[in-house]
Amino acid sequence: MRHTLALTVGLLCAGLAAPAWGQTPTLTVYTYSSFTAEWGPGPAIEKAFEAECDCQLDYVSLEDGVTLLSRLQLEGVNTKADVVLGLDMNLMAEATATDLFAPHEAGLSHLTLPVEWTDDLFIPFDYGYFAFVYDKTRLAEPPESLDELVNGDAEEKILIQDPRTSTPGLGLLLWMKKVYGDEADAAWRKLQPRILTVSKGWSESYGLFMEGEAPMVLSYTTSPAYHQIAEEDDRFAAASFTEGHYLQIEVAGRVATSDNAELAQKFLDFVVSPGFQSTIPTGNWMYPVIALEDGLPPAFDTLVKPEEALLFTPEEVAANRKRWIDEWLAAMSQ
Amino acid sequence: MTRLLPGGVALAILALLVGGALGALLWTAPAIDLGALWADAYLRHVISFTIWQASLSAALSIGFAIPVARALARRQAFPGREAILRLFGLPLVIPTIVAVFGIVAIYGQVGLLNRLTAALGLPTQQYLYGLPGILIAHVFFNLPLAVRLMLPVWQAIPGELWRLSAQLGMRSGQIFRLIEWPLLRQVLPGVAGLVFMLCFTSFAVVLTLGGGPASTTVEVAIYQALRFEFDLGRAVLLALVQLLLCGALIALGQSLARPVTLAPTPQRPHDRPDLAPLGGRIADAIAIAAGTTLVLLPILAVLYAGVTGPIGVVLGDPRLWDAALRSLGVALAAGVLSLAFGWAMLLTSRELRLRRYRPRAADAIEVSGSAVLVVTPLVLGTGFFVLLSPIADVFALALVLVVIVNAIMGLPYVIRVLGPPVMRVAEQHDRLCASLGISGWNRFRLVEWPAVRRSAGLALALCAALATGDLGAIALFGTQDTTTLPLLMYQRMASYQMEQAAVTALVLVGLCLLLFVIIERGVGGRGRA
Numbered sequence: 001m002r003h004t005l006a007l008t009v010g011l012l013c014a015g016l017a018a019p020a021w022g023q024t025p026t027l028t029v030y031t032y033s034s035f036t037a038e039w040g041p042g043p044a045i046e047k048a049f050e051a052e053c054d055c056q057l058d059y060v061s062l063e064d065g066v067t068l069l070s071r072l073q074l075e076g077v078n079t080k081a082d083v084v085l086g087l088d089m090n091l092m093a094e095a096t097a098t099d100l101f102a103p104h105e106a107g108l109s110h111l112t113l114p115v116e117w118t119d120d121l122f123i124p125f126d127y128g129y130f131a132f133v134y135d136k137t138r139l140a141e142p143p144e145s146l147d148e149l150v151n152g153d154a155e156e157k158i159l160i161q162d163p164r165t166s167t168p169g170l171g172l173l174l175w176m177k178k179v180y181g182d183e184a185d186a187a188w189r190k191l192q193p194r195i196l197t198v199s200k201g202w203s204e205s206y207g208l209f210m211e212g213e214a215p216m217v218l219s220y221t222t223s224p225a226y227h228q229i230a231e232e233d234d235r236f237a238a239a240s241f242t243e244g245h246y247l248q249i250e251v252a253g254r255v256a257t258s259d260n261a262e263l264a265q266k267f268l269d270f271v272v273s274p275g276f277q278s279t280i281p282t283g284n285w286m287y288p289v290i291a292l293e294d295g296l297p298p299a300f301d302t303l304v305k306p307e308e309a310l311l312f313t314p315e316e317v318a319a320n321r322k323r324w325i326d327e328w329l330a331a332m333s334q
Numbered sequence: 335m336t337r338l339l340p341g342g343v344a345l346a347i348l349a350l351l352v353g354g355a356l357g358a359l360l361w362t363a364p365a366i367d368l369g370a371l372w373a374d375a376y377l378r379h380v381i382s383f384t385i386w387q388a389s390l391s392a393a394l395s396i397g398f399a400i401p402v403a404r405a406l407a408r409r410q411a412f413p414g415r416e417a418i419l420r421l422f423g424l425p426l427v428i429p430t431i432v433a434v435f436g437i438v439a440i441y442g443q444v445g446l447l448n449r450l451t452a453a454l455g456l457p458t459q460q461y462l463y464g465l466p467g468i469l470i471a472h473v474f475f476n477l478p479l480a481v482r483l484m485l486p487v488w489q490a491i492p493g494e495l496w497r498l499s500a501q502l503g504m505r506s507g508q509i510f511r512l513i514e515w516p517l518l519r520q521v522l523p524g525v526a527g528l529v530f531m532l533c534f535t536s537f538a539v540v541l542t543l544g545g546g547p548a549s550t551t552v553e554v555a556i557y558q559a560l561r562f563e564f565d566l567g568r569a570v571l572l573a574l575v576q577l578l579l580c581g582a583l584i585a586l587g588q589s590l591a592r593p594v595t596l597a598p599t600p601q602r603p604h605d606r607p608d609l610a611p612l613g614g615r616i617a618d619a620i621a622i623a624a625g626t627t628l629v630l631l632p633i634l635a636v637l638y639a640g641v642t643g644p645i646g647v648v649l650g651d652p653r654l655w656d657a658a659l660r661s662l663g664v665a666l667a668a669g670v671l672s673l674a675f676g677w678a679m680l681l682t683s684r685e686l687r688l689r690r691y692r693p694r695a696a697d698a699i700e701v702s703g704s705a706v707l708v709v710t711p712l713v714l715g716t717g718f719f720v721l722l723s724p725i726a727d728v729f730a731l732a733l734v735l736v737v738i739v740n741a742i743m744g745l746p747y748v749i750r751v752l753g754p755p756v757m758r759v760a761e762q763h764d765r766l767c768a769s770l771g772i773s774g775w776n777r778f779r780l781v782e783w784p785a786v787r788r789s790a791g792l793a794l795a796l797c798a799a800l801a802t803g804d805l806g807a808i809a810l811f812g813t814q815d816t817t818t819l820p821l822l823m824y825q826r827m828a829s830y831q832m833e834q835a836a837v838t839a840l841v842l843v844g845l846c847l848l849l850f851v852i853i854e855r856g857v858g859g860r861g862r863a
Contacts, residue, residue, distance in 0.1 A: 060814045063828070066562075073564040078727035157460070162546075164562035197463045198546035200562075204828055213443045213460065325563070329376035332547040333383070 026056045027263045030068055030081040032167075034203045034284075036061040039230075041283025048275050055263055063201035065167030065250070069095055076100075077257050082264045085125065085252040085271070088167045089311075090174060092122055092251060093318035102256040106268045112291050114247065114309055122251035125271050126286035128220040129245035129306045130171040131238035132158065138215040142239040146179050149241075150191045157196035157214040159205035163325055167248065168202050168218050173328055174317065175246035178310040184324075188331035198332070221245060221304045226285045228299040237304075244308030250286070337689075341682020341699055344675045348702070348745075351738060352709060355717025356577070362570045362720050376547070377555075377568075381575065384534060384551040387465060391472035391533035392526050398473065399480035402625035404514065405618035406481065407488030408609060418626050419485075422478035425629060427796070427850055429803025430475075430538035431820045432839045435827060436632025437471050437543075438462065439639055439836075446635065463545030471539040476529045478629050483525045487517050489598040493605050500607035506614050509606070527587035535580065535710045538805040538820075542827065552576045556712040557809060560719065573716040580708045639833075640840025648837035653822065658845060661802050661819040664736050665849055669798035671741035673790060676748025679703050680756045688760050703749040706742050711806030714739050719810070732811035736818070739807040744797030751793040752786060759785040791858020799850045802842070819845065 036042035036059045046057045062068055065086045072079055072095070079100065087095050095101060101121040111117055113124055132149065134142050139156065143149040149158070161169030180187045196214045199205040209217035220238070227233040252271050254264035270276050277288040281296055288296075372378075406415065425433060440446045441462050448458040461467070491513060499509055537553045544550055550558070552572055559569035608614055648654055679699050687696035709717075718735050722728050728735065763781050767773065772780060805820040812821045819842040826835035 070562060070564040074561070074723075075727070075729060076723075078729070162562070164558065192548075195546065196460065200828060211444060322563075322565075326374065326376065329547050330374075330379075333376055333379040333550070334548075 024054065024056050025260055025263055026058050027053070027082050027260055027267055028058050028060060028080050029083045029085055029267070030060045030062065030071065030079075031084075032064045032068065032086040033061045033201060034064075034206075035059075035086060037203065041279040044279045044283060045276055048279075049267060049270055052270075052275075053263065053266060055260075057267075063204075064161065064165050064169075066091065066163070066170055067165045067201075069098075070165075072098055072100055072255075079255060079257065081255050082258040082260045083252060083254050083267050086167075087122070087251050087253070088171075089124075089249040089251060089314055090167070090170055090317045090321075091314070092119060093314035094321070095253065096121055096314075097318070100255055100257065101253040102258075102261070104254065104268050105265055106272055108272060110291075111272070111289050113249065113289055115249070115311070119251075122253040123268055123272060124249045124289045125252050125276070126280045126284055126289060127247065127249040128222050128286040129247055129304075129309065130168055130175060131219065131221040131223075131241070131245055131304060132216050133209070133219040133223045133236055133238050134216040135209075135212075136235050136237055142216070142237070144240070145242040146175065147243070149194075149239075150187045152194065154193040156194065156216065158194055159196055159209055159214045159217040160198055161202055161205055161218060162198050162200055163328060165200045166202055167250070168220075169198070170321075171246050171248050172218050173324055174312055175310060177320075177324060178246065178312070179243045185327050185331055188328060189334055192332055192334060195332075220248075220286065221306065222281075222285050222287065222300070225281075225297065225299045225303060228302070229282055229297060240304040240306070242307075244310045245304075245306035247306075247309040247311045337685045338682050340678035341680070341685075344678035345682075345699060345702065348675065348706075348742070351742065352706060352714070354721055355714050356709070357717075358721035359570050359573050359577075359713075359717045362566065363574060377572070377575075379548075380550050380552055380555045380572075381579075383549065384553075384579075387468055387472075387540075387549070387551065388530050388534040388536075390465075391469055391476065392530040394469060395473050395476035395529050395533075396480050396522065396526050398625070398628075399477045399484060400518070401617075401621040402477065403481045403484040404488070404510070405621040405625075407485060408606060408614070409618055409622070418622065419482070421626065421629055421633075422481055424633065425475045425478050427799040427803075427846060428633070428843050429805070429820050429823075429846055431542065431803065431805050431823050431827070432636055432843045432846075433474060433632055434471055434539060434542045435639075435823070435835060435839045436634075436636040437467070437474060438827075438832075439635035440631050441467070441470055446631070463543060464549045467543035467545070468536075468540055468549060471543055472533045472536065474628060474632060475539075476532060477625060479532075480525050480529055481625065483528070484518065484521060486598065487521055488514070491517065492599045496605035496607065500605075504607060506608040506611070509608055524587070527583070531580070531583055531587070531707070534583065535576070537710075537712065537809075538824075541805070541809070542824065552579070553710055553712050553806070556716055557806075560716060560810060566720065569716050570720065573713040576710060576713050577708060580710065584705075584708055636836070636839050636843060639836035643833045643836040643840075645837050648834050648841075653817065654819075654838065654841065657817050657819045657822045658841060660733060660816065661842070661845060662849070664733060664740065664804070664818060665798040665802040667737045668740035668744060668801035669794045669853070671737065672744030672748050672797040673752075673794045675741065676703060676745050676752055676793065677756070677790070680749065680753055684757055684760050687757075688764065700749055700753065704746040706745050709742070711739050711743060711804070712810065714742065715807050715810040728811060729813050729816070732808070732813060732816040733818075735811050736804060736807040737801075740797075740801035740804050744793075744800060747796050747800070748793045751796065752789050755786045755789045756782075788858045791854045791856070794857055795850045795853035798853055799846050802846045802849060 034040050042059055049057050060081070062071055065088055068084055068087055069091050072081065072084065103120045104123050106123050108117055108123060111124065113127060117124055143152050160172055163169040163173040176184045176187055197208065199208070202219065205217050206219060208214065224236045224238055227236045252268060254261070254268055258264050272290060274290070274293065277290050278292055280286055280288040281300065409415065438445060443458065443460050443462070452458050495513055499513060535553050536551060540549065540551045540554045544554060552575060556569050556572045556576065559565045559572055683696040683699040686692040715735065719728055722731065759782055767777055767781060803820055805824060808818050808821045812818065819838065823835055823838040823842055826838055
């Protein structure tokens with residue numbers, strides 16, 4: 001018995017011990033899982049930044065963008081994050097309201113965004129348009145509008161993400177709101193039977209899509225470029241919708257309580273530099289926010305170019321997000 | 335007075351922990367607009383879905399368990415019967431997330447069943463995510479449990495009844511209707527109540543197989559409110575709803591289920607007059623084979639996927655070993671705490687019952703140990719969150735909180751397993767000890783420990799195994815630095831790294847079973863006692 005007890009205590013100490021910190025300063029970046037995945041841009045960016053910062057870059061990866069915000073709200077001033085990378089413009093007003101972010105000092109005059117950027121706290125790191133990506137071999141006639149998708153065959157399943165956790169999920173919620181306004185609730189009820197599953201993060205549903213669980217998934221207009229370039233596979237395309245596509249601008253910001261303020265600022269400067277931005281098109285499979293020296297890969301020329309970019313202001317989203325999500329929950333659980 | 339101390343201290347700490355958590359929930363609650371939240375269609379749906387799926391799960395589990403249990407009772411001696419009974423004990427100890435993995439591997443879109451139907455040229459079915467998946471998983475867990483709980487019914491049927499039924503020339507159907515069913519009906523409310531309760535508070539299964547807001551239980555909704563939306567108000571309200579519902583269910587169960595004493599009577603298998611007919615033999619064989627297949631297939635799928643998975647890559651990942659070490663620490667700490675608390679409470683309750691003739695006070699102590707079934711891991715977790723987040727970094731305390739929650743969750747098992755032998759040893763040896771003047775450490779060493787160590791070993795093994803598989807508390811509090819094995823496995827499954835998840839599952843189930851066997855044998859001293 002005494003041995004068991006000693007063993008217990010010993011193992012407990014070993015198990016519960018905090019990780020040891022190294023000598024070099026460590027920059028902790030909260031981001032989402034597809035960013036840090038082996039096939040994502042995270043590893044290359046880590047290497048590039050560590051080469052010039054004399055520091056260690058640690059990612060804490062969460063399921064998806066909206067989880068970043070909830071996690072910060074849960075942790076409050078105790079957060080270990082120095083930089084948060086992967087919120088999007090829709091969440092900016094709420095993220096600002098947490099009072100956890102400090103102003104960035106990055107020079108942004110060279111940005112080539114589709115909108116003008118004026119925010120003091122957050123800097124954009126990439127952008128893209130939400131779209132339904134489909135498998136051409138399984139879906140000969142993709143919907144040509146959001147309305148066709150909503151009213152289409154319920155047996156042709158789609159995969160979407162949860163707006164409570166995922167920025168594409170939230171994007172679709174806003175997209176539906178933009179197109180249907182007050183009728184969005186009814187539209188969701190119509191779409192509901194067509195949804196195979198609602199996943200927490202983008203990676204999960206895209207994984208299910210790649211496994212062939214459904215012929216269509218909520219993703220980005222740029223996703224087919226991944227298959228063309230990385231897999232030399234032409235099977236996938238994004239469905240172009242006549243109502244226009246919702247624009248997503250992903251942002252990063254530094255945390256005010258961070259002990260590594262200088263390093264965090266250095267990282268934000270790095271984010272809008274070519275070293276970071278050049279990994280975006282074929283790493284995160286999004287559009288970079290600056291003009292790249294080599295331009296974009298040719299595969300990007302074949303992608304859907306939305307005729308109209310739909311966008312709410314961050315303030316509009318902040319004022320309505322909770323109510324709209326409750327509406328969505330009610331519609332989805334009918 | 336010192337004899338009342340252990341239980342008193344244990345009870346006080348328990349009351350402080352549970353009371354603190356529940357008090358924090360109630361304290362926060364007045365700030366919530368109850369009316370507006372009750373009017374919430376989503377909330378109403380979550381509650382009704384929770385009840386609906388638990389009712390269906392219980393009905394299916396019990397409905398299938400009756401023929402399987404009856405078949406096992408009728409066929410007392412066939413090769414492999416022992417092994418099947420042992421197999422039916424497995425779902426209780428293997429981590430839920432591991433079993434879910436096995437179920438996906440069998441029933442998923444690219445699972446064994448769909449591959450078979452595809453090979454036969456039939457269209458494949460997509461049905462796992464949502465209610466069907468939840469039901470399959472719940473039947474997997476609860477059918478074997480119900481079988482094991484119902485089997486004693488047949489052992490309690492006296493041999494005279496069988497001889498009488500033989501003389502009367504009763505057929506199988508009549509035997510069931512006139513002898514077996516009346517007895518079975520007495521235990522069914524208790525068994526069904528337990529299964530309903532387990533399915534009602536089910537977390538990991540619904541989290542992984544739910545597939546969206548349409549199939550969410552209250553327990554999962556608490557987690558989502560806190561971790562997805564940071565909506566403390568909704569989390570607290572849901573936790574209170576869960577508390578009320580569980581309390582009502584347990585109260586209902588107590589009033590419905592009268593204690594049934596089932597004393598096994600000696601009997602020989604050929605005492606039953608309905609064993610010979612071929613139809614009955616075939617029916618029993620089918621029932622046993624179906625029940626066994628249902629339990630065995632997912633377990634085999636886990637083993638197969640694990641062994642054929644990328645073992646080198648997964649085992650070479652230091653995160654796996656960090657997580658395994660944390661799981662081991664959590665399991666042992668929670669198990670030891672649970673055992674210590676439960677034992678202390680039992681000693682005091684025994685003192686009250688046998689020496690001070692205060693059976694009501696004794697009952698109260700034992701009931702309070704089991705009453706923690708009213709609080710679920712997520713309710714406790716939410717309470718701790720509300721209580722601690724203003725003053726401390728709850729995420730840094732994650733493992734401590736996971737240990738506490740699991741230690742409390744293990745208490746009912748300790749009371750149930752350890753209670754009878756602790757009581758028996760006093761009844762049998764108190765006078766001898768008094769006349770020989772054996773007390774204190776000597777009494778523990780010479781009298782108590784030898785008599786209860788087997789049960790203590792089993793209780794500790796059970797608590798440790800359950801804590802190893804915990805995915806409730808850790809899902810709420812876990813971060814990258816405090817990932818345990820089940821959480822690591824869940825993350826791998828959630829990001830669809832099924833091959834890595836398979837190997838992780840193998841490590842997790844290995845750790846869990848190894849821990850169980852080592853503790854049960856080591857502490858319980860099987861073979862030496």
